[in-house]
Amino acid sequence: MSAIPNPLKITYKVPKRRHPALAFIIQQPLGAAGLAVIILMILAAIFARWVAPYDPLDVDYANLLAAPSLEHPLGTDNFGRDVLSRVIHGSQTALAVGFLSSLIGSSIGAMIGVASAYFGGRTDMIIQRLMDVILAFPIIVLALAVVSVLGKNVVFGIDWNLIIAIGLPMVPKVARVVRSSALAIREMPYIDAARTAGFSHLRIILRHIVPNIVAPYLIMLTAFVGQAILLEASLSFLGLGVTEPTPAWGLMLSGSAIDFYQQAPWMIVFPGVAISLAVFAFNLFGDSLRDWLDPRIKL
Amino acid sequence: MLRYISQRLLMMIPTLLGVAILVFLMLRMMGGDPVEVMLRGEGANVSQEIIEAERVRLGLDQPVPVQFAKWLGGMMTGDFGVSMWTGKPVAQEIASRLQLSLQVAVMATILAVLIAIPLGTLSALYKDSWIDHLVRVISIAGLAVPSFWLGMIIILTLLTLFHWHPPVMFTPFFENPRENLSQLIWPALAVGYRYSAVATRMMRSTLLEVLQEDYIRTARAKGVFERLVVIRHALRNALLPVVTVVGLEFAFLIGGLVVTEQVFNLNGIGKLFVEAVSRSDFTMVQALVLLVASFFIIINFVIDLLYAWLDPRIRYR
């Protein structure tokens, strides 16, 4: 027997493995743009002192409510403080609060969700009820309550109670999503097998369940940074977040800004644009991340 | 089905109770005393005896569990208590303002739905085209822009371009519909933009999912006219999650009106809430929070029911 006549030569091309980052940029241009803005913001926040033309706390009684000019590209506020510098420094608060509250809120939510799914039964029901209670509270009320009860607790220049206040509303939402993902694994027979084999709870959780929830966790994490920034802005607007004279975008929009908005519209336009841009970038990035990692997840 | 309903109803009670306890405790831990604010807030020369007497009158000298029991008992019999600031019944104070807030919420919802359904559909049908990108960008912007800032920008624009001034007094709908709508359209817009963004995104993603389903492929293969396919089959199935999200967002909205009402100077429950908190008017804040939470819980319940009715698998779990 000879070989098959005219065997077809099949050439199989192994696709070159691109660096995942590059792949992301190419496949999700919008997301990449969002990421670029985020990186820019982070840089501005870190190097604020060098980037900003003036000291954000510098009161200048001679130049109150000055319109945007070469000297003050975004104008000055009712204390004569340079708006551009305040916006740049404001990014520090926004990012710090945004990242930290989202990180803490999502992580706690994830842990609760996993525990709820894994242990099931009574534990699950109690935890779910607790989550329902927190969820039923209007977000502003919740944040207001936490801030009011705990007061201000500033360590390393960051108000941790504000971070708890903003992170808290996220916990039940993350818990819910993580729980449903974890449940899917929980039902698998090999979990029971592992238990029978004598593996500890912790090991099972870490080994089998956690890898499955990393995707939704990361997605919610980035999505909630945007929401955290918005919530911080709302709270500062209501006077519950950071207080004068800290430059924070939400704070720049409250109080005196409203009083002066006819005379000096630049006082409210630019901080608002900053907030919108930041949240926009985070949302774009978060969306694209989700599309890239796992388009099936509905949030 | 009945079992499912009663089960869900039963679960509402501990949740509501939890909210009541939490808000009650939070207020008392929040610092601030309604009597001090009322009598000393404006710098009056008031002796300590008068302050103590007032505290006793409001029942604030009792231990916290007793106060809670009294309040809860009152709530169950329909007595929502008396405002610690004005002395008028809480129900009366809320009722007079609820109409306005509800109207803004409803108008925002209508706006949101009117925008979301067509835009979301178009976006899904023409996926990855320029329409899709445009709609997606607009939606994400809607999620990014703080609604109170949008409100300020709207007012500023109207002021500079049309010399329009926000009216100083609210005209009820039945008195003068045109005046009323022209007053409330702007806050509805400020709030509705974000609302429509959420709904649009949901519409788009669910429609996309539904369009992948097998029965759609079958319908297309059968040669059914494309438009019919979409409208008849896809949309109907995609609408359910959208309705869910609209319902949930409505509940969130009621709670989120606080900030918008400040900007537009509307005499609604959001403004009432902010004032009540600043005056430490415990009874008012408790009543308002419970009201909003109940709203949220009831809407959730209705949505759950809707799902159970439409999807038999859930009922029999």
Place this chain on the structure above:
Amino acid sequence: MKLRYAALAFALTAVAGPALAQSPKSGGTLSFAVSAEPPNYDCHAQSSFAFIHPVRPHYSTLLKFDGPNYPQVTGDLAESWTISPDGLTFTFKLRKGVKFHDGSAFTSEDIRATYDRLRNPSEGVRSLRVESYRDIASIETPDAHTVVFKLSKPNASMLANFASPWDCVYSAAKLKEDPKFPERNILGTGPFTFVEHQAGSHWVGRKFNDYFEPGKPYLDGYRSVFMRGAAMVNALSAGQVLAEFRGHSPADRDRLVQALGDRAVVLESPWVCSLVVSFNTSKKPFDDARVRRALSLAIDRWAGAEALQRIALVRHVGGVLRPGYELATGNDDLAKLPGFSRDIKASREEARRLLKEAGVEKLNFKLTNRNVAMPYTPVGVFLIDQWRQIGLNVEHEQLETRLYLAAQQRGNPTYDAALDFNCDFMDEPNLQLMKYVSADRSALNYSGHTDRKLDNLFDQQSGELDKAKRKAIVAEFEKHLLEEAYVIPTIWWHRIIVLHKELKGWDMMPSHYVGQDLTNVWLDR
């Protein structure tokens, strides 16, 4: 003959002409803005201007301030009065034919019931004026139109006290039925009757046709619209409301003048309102007078007033009494007192020396302030800056009213230093000095100090009917206070009112609590 009549007619018109041009017109409804709302309707239990502005026009008082001649008082319900030479007996002759809004007749019994309620409230009734009327021993009503007040000791403030806007005269009959009647109901003898109050929105009053001053009020009615901050300025700019009777910041005034042009009328006057810093004497190191005095010395009040008057509604440098009031210390004498020196360098050096001596050279503390923009925020920022000049690092803590009050709680104050206000309805040492008297005597004392010397001086000046002597005693009080510096006056407010020029007949006075009965106000349309 004809010529004579013509000449007479001509002469009459020549005289009457200018008067006719300014003769008030009847009619119209006045809309004005108020930035807060009254919680209930009882004058005796209120202390906020938010109450006075919408509610005052419904009531009358025994006396009231004579607008253009402030601080002279004139009769409202009283037609005339005499004071005995020893100052212990006040006899008032009341107007005849005065009616309440429900038609019942007003008699001296109503005055007696009102003042009894003020000085000795029954169970469940709140009166914030008990202190002011402590010196009244008895009230007699010999007939339906005479009332006699007998004092237990001379009190220099008593006559002006009767012009207090808070002493609304209630119906004795209604009070007998229910002492708490005024909390929920409005029944007065004032120029306007109550129409409606929509909580959170507005308050409406209508002309009382049987008002005891014939031809008045000129207005058909008024409407107070409740709104705050920017909304108010916008509404004024647009002409939706014609006035706001508390006071505007300089920036708002400029904005309004720009928007209204020649339709704006700007009225300015010093205000019986000051900002003071009180120190928590129960907390170290504020129990040391040297530290407190040092902090007072560090403040350059004169330069501060100059700078702050452009952005805030403060302007005048003064001590315990309003600069400009006849009993207040003049600027030259003021400059000799600690903290008011024109030589700020020397003052600050002294301050540093005192702090060193007390052992707290690098003092760090918190300035607790209200969360209100005008004028608390700018003055707070200013003070922090002043203390920075002597090397201190002070944190500015702005709190909501309820938390601010909680920090100052008399049983257990937690604050370090607090920026507080001291406002009254008239210039009167008995009112203004109450802030500085010992804690067991004054509920306004938040610093917790006890100083019998101040108490004695206070009582002395209260009983001193001779103005010159009283001024000297007050000056002594002021000097001792500034040396001990428990509570230090910093700067006095400046009242700026912008009215629509249509609004006439309203008199500007140094207090936003008085002159709000709207009897003489008319609209020039």
